[in-house]
Amino acid sequence: MGDVIMEKADKIKILQDLVNINTVNGNELAVATYLQQVFAEHGIKATIDEFGDKRANLQAEIGSKNADQKILVLSGHQDTVSIDDESAWEQPPFGAQIIGDKLYGRGAADMKSGLAAEVIALIELAENPAVTLNGTLRFIATAGEEFGTPGAYRLNEQHAIDDADALVIGEPTDGQIIFAHSGSFNYRIASRGQAAHSSRPAQGINAIQGLVNYINLEKDLFADTPEDPYLGRVQHSITVIHGGEQVNTIPATAELLGNIRPTQAFDNQQVIARIEAAVEELNQQYDAQLSLEIIHNFEPVETASDNGFIQIVKQAAQETFTDRQVDLLTMNGATDASVFVKNNPGLPTVILGADGDKSSHQLNEYTTISSYLSLIKIYQKIAREFLQ
Numbered sequence: 001m002g003d004v005i006m007e008k009a010d011k012i013k014i015l016q017d018l019v020n021i022n023t024v025n026g027n028e029l030a031v032a033t034y035l036q037q038v039f040a041e042h043g044i045k046a047t048i049d050e051f052g053d054k055r056a057n058l059q060a061e062i063g064s065k066n067a068d069q070k071i072l073v074l075s076g077h078q079d080t081v082s083i084d085d086e087s088a089w090e091q092p093p094f095g096a097q098i099i100g101d102k103l104y105g106r107g108a109a110d111m112k113s114g115l116a117a118e119v120i121a122l123i124e125l126a127e128n129p130a131v132t133l134n135g136t137l138r139f140i141a142t143a144g145e146e147f148g149t150p151g152a153y154r155l156n157e158q159h160a161i162d163d164a165d166a167l168v169i170g171e172p173t174d175g176q177i178i179f180a181h182s183g184s185f186n187y188r189i190a191s192r193g194q195a196a197h198s199s200r201p202a203q204g205i206n207a208i209q210g211l212v213n214y215i216n217l218e219k220d221l222f223a224d225t226p227e228d229p230y231l232g233r234v235q236h237s238i239t240v241i242h243g244g245e246q247v248n249t250i251p252a253t254a255e256l257l258g259n260i261r262p263t264q265a266f267d268n269q270q271v272i273a274r275i276e277a278a279v280e281e282l283n284q285q286y287d288a289q290l291s292l293e294i295i296h297n298f299e300p301v302e303t304a305s306d307n308g309f310i311q312i313v314k315q316a317a318q319e320t321f322t323d324r325q326v327d328l329l330t331m332n333g334a335t336d337a338s339v340f341v342k343n344n345p346g347l348p349t350v351i352l353g354a355d356g357d358k359s360s361h362q363l364n365e366y367t368t369i370s371s372y373l374s375l376i377k378i379y380q381k382i383a384r385e386f387l388q
Contacts, residue, residue, distance in 0.1 A: 025079055042127060
């Protein structure tokens, strides 16, 4: 019996069906319900965890469950970013139209191709009589990865990933293997002053000046941080600023937003401590008083490039993607893994997915059928090798 169980047309239809479902920043329940039905048709029980407003996670697993055996998790998110101006799309954003080797639609790349490939990999492994997995292969579909990761945080509360020995996230990578990515830390600095008429500025405290004081300090705030061997320097930016309402009034309040990309060499806790110290220093020096609010706090994810799991993934990808050079790379974006590693620090993790990385979040997003079909085979090879 060969590895191929499901017809090629059925594999493509599953991906098309997923892209047809509008999951722009929500509505994951529709995808979870569909996938639960697909699994059921192949004798696999999948559990939906609905948590209001049509948000839902889904889990399924195959293999054996002995205490001394390993657990491999394949994970992906069900939501997509917005489509913005639908009329600007050359193909309908939820049409899943195929032209040549390309399948177009919002989420085709990011990341319904990875999600569908993971589902089919489980089904084909479960139905292949030649395969015995000595361990557990678990599939987790999450809600809300594109904003706030409520699904991943909920899964952490349920300890869904605590026992995992390795993790694959199916984000689009054009077949390249991401073995490390930075964290993402979003924060707000609020400045509080005192209003006064602009003709008597000394009677007030200018909240905007408080932000300026911070901005001037922030530009060199991370200059002395160590360079991470894989992820390099901490990247940091002030990205939004609000303050003042009337030109002849000294503003009493103002705020800014910033984004920082922590690394394992200078992690989220060190970033927070550095900002807190800066705020405290400025509050002692100046009248305008600053306060820090953490908006998102996603951890960096890093596995040594010579780790055994990374090598298993590399071999599987190189053997299957015969049309390209497969490399081990890093990236600055964050994924659900940034949340999962909070409960399972050091969890060997790779990001590996189909074509379309550069079209993610863009107009006319697409993936390629060929890379999607290859990805299904790669996920099966990884599972068979890791759980042998």
